[in-house]
Amino acid sequence: MVGRAVPRLRDRVRLGGDRNRWRVVAAAAAATVARGARAVSTLPVCAERVAEEVLHVADLGVRFRTRRGVVPALAGLSFDLAPGGTRVVIGESGSGKSVLAHTLLGLLPRNAEVLGAVRLAARHLVGASARELRELRARHVGFVPQSPATSLNPVRRLDSLLTELARVKGIPAEQAPERVDAALRELDLSLDAVARRYPHQLSGGMQQRVLIAAAKLGHPALVVADEPTSALDADLAADTADGLVSLAEHGTAVLVITHDLRLAERLGGDTAVLYAGHLVEDRPTSAVFDAPAHPYTQGLLAALPERGGVPIPGMPPELTDLPPGCPFAPRCERHQLACDDAVPRPVAVRGGYVRCLDHAHR
Numbered sequence: 001m002v003g004r005a006v007p008r009l010r011d012r013v014r015l016g017g018d019r020n021r022w023r024v025v026a027a028a029a030a031a032t033v034a035r036g037a038r039a040v041s042t043l044p045v046c047a048e049r050v051a052e053e054v055l056h057v058a059d060l061g062v063r064f065r066t067r068r069g070v071v072p073a074l075a076g077l078s079f080d081l082a083p084g085g086t087r088v089v090i091g092e093s094g095s096g097k098s099v100l101a102h103t104l105l106g107l108l109p110r111n112a113e114v115l116g117a118v119r120l121a122a123r124h125l126v127g128a129s130a131r132e133l134r135e136l137r138a139r140h141v142g143f144v145p146q147s148p149a150t151s152l153n154p155v156r157r158l159d160s161l162l163t164e165l166a167r168v169k170g171i172p173a174e175q176a177p178e179r180v181d182a183a184l185r186e187l188d189l190s191l192d193a194v195a196r197r198y199p200h201q202l203s204g205g206m207q208q209r210v211l212i213a214a215a216k217l218g219h220p221a222l223v224v225a226d227e228p229t230s231a232l233d234a235d236l237a238a239d240t241a242d243g244l245v246s247l248a249e250h251g252t253a254v255l256v257i258t259h260d261l262r263l264a265e266r267l268g269g270d271t272a273v274l275y276a277g278h279l280v281e282d283r284p285t286s287a288v289f290d291a292p293a294h295p296y297t298q299g300l301l302a303a304l305p306e307r308g309g310v311p312i313p314g315m316p317p318e319l320t321d322l323p324p325g326c327p328f329a330p331r332c333e334r335h336q337l338a339c340d341d342a343v344p345r346p347v348a349v350r351g352g353y354v355r356c357l358d359h360a361h362r
């Protein structure tokens with residue numbers, strides 16, 4: 001899409017990822033600092049952002065009914081994403097990253113109960129019918145999967161696959177080739193380049209770019225990617241990162257689940273850190289990766305192979321048996337008695353917030 005007033009990613013990075021930032025967090029932080037306290041007393045609401053946002057998540061909870069009882073997979077999540085905004089989500093296995101992705105794609109299983117509010121492209125997801133969710137997936141949200149090889153039909157030529165997909169996304173047949181070509185060109189590919197080719201004839205990085213082009217057909221407001229580079233080597237991962245950055249530069253909001261430091265760095269924006277279904281830190285991506293504030297984020301990043309690979313001692317809690325206070329308290333070196341009373345409120349820390357009493361008392 002040309003001519004849309006969306007700053008290029010490097011400008012946004014220079015602006016410190018400001019497009020993603022909760023203005024109300026900043027306002028709340030300023031107010032608390034003015035009062036001499038550090039704790040942000042209420043969760044921010046982003047009423048002033050309604051016109052601008054693509055995605056608004058407020059106090060989102062997801063619970064699964066199982067034979068073992070109710071599994072609270074996500075609790076109290078709030079964040080926004082603006083057009084062209086980028087958001088990275090990190091957290092250990094089982095922290096709820098994929099549940100969040102599936103919620104945004106309207107793909108939760110039947111045993112899921114969703115609480116709170118999710119507004120995507122001016123539509124309310126919580127309580128939407130199966131038909132409305134199908135329509136949402138077809139028109140307003142795209143998905144980039146982990147492994148391109150298993151997501152592309154190996155016996156289907158890519159040009160026919162993409163034009164068929166364009167039809168599913170509501171693009172009239174006569175416009176399909178042109179629109180597919182335009183989507184591919186934004187990713188440095190073209191319909192000619194993939195014409196009469198089968199998936200195995202492209203590199204993994206090119207396959208992933210085809211999937212990114214597919215995800216953006218029909219110009220969805222949001223594209224969600226779940227570990228899009230974890231199955232790729234470094235060169236191909238860089239290709240994929242370019243593709244996702246280009247999506248954001250063309251005005252699509254992009255939410256990426258990833259532990260790939262380079263991808264996170266390229267995407268910029270904000271990073272949400274999930275622990276046992278709770279959002280424990282939400283700050284500009286550069287701040288989270290350069291100077292993580294929550295003890296959990298510090299441990300999670302130190303556990304990455306490129307940062308020493310020292311695992312966090314202990315195990316995440318059973319979701320069916322969460323402690324009443326901070327879910328990370330049992331593993332935390334900076335644990336204090338008050339951590340066990342209640343889940344800590346957000347505390348303003350450079351550019352965003354962290355839920356940690358250690359910061360509230362500094």
Ligand SMILES: Nc1ncnc2c1ncn2[C@@H]1O[C@H](COP(=O)(O)OP(=O)(O)OP(=O)(O)O)[C@@H](O)[C@H]1O
Nearest residue numbers: 064066071073092093094095096097098099100109
């Ligand atoms: N349909 C379901 N029924 C019951 N529990 C579920 C269901 N789907 C997910 N869960 C639970 O929700 C929690 C979060 O799972 P999720 O797949 O989101 O983790 P993740 O952060 O994506 O982990 P990974 O890094 O391993 O992909 C897990 O404890 C999982 O067992």
Ligand code: NI
Nearest residue numbers: 097098099226
């Ligand atoms: Ni997952």
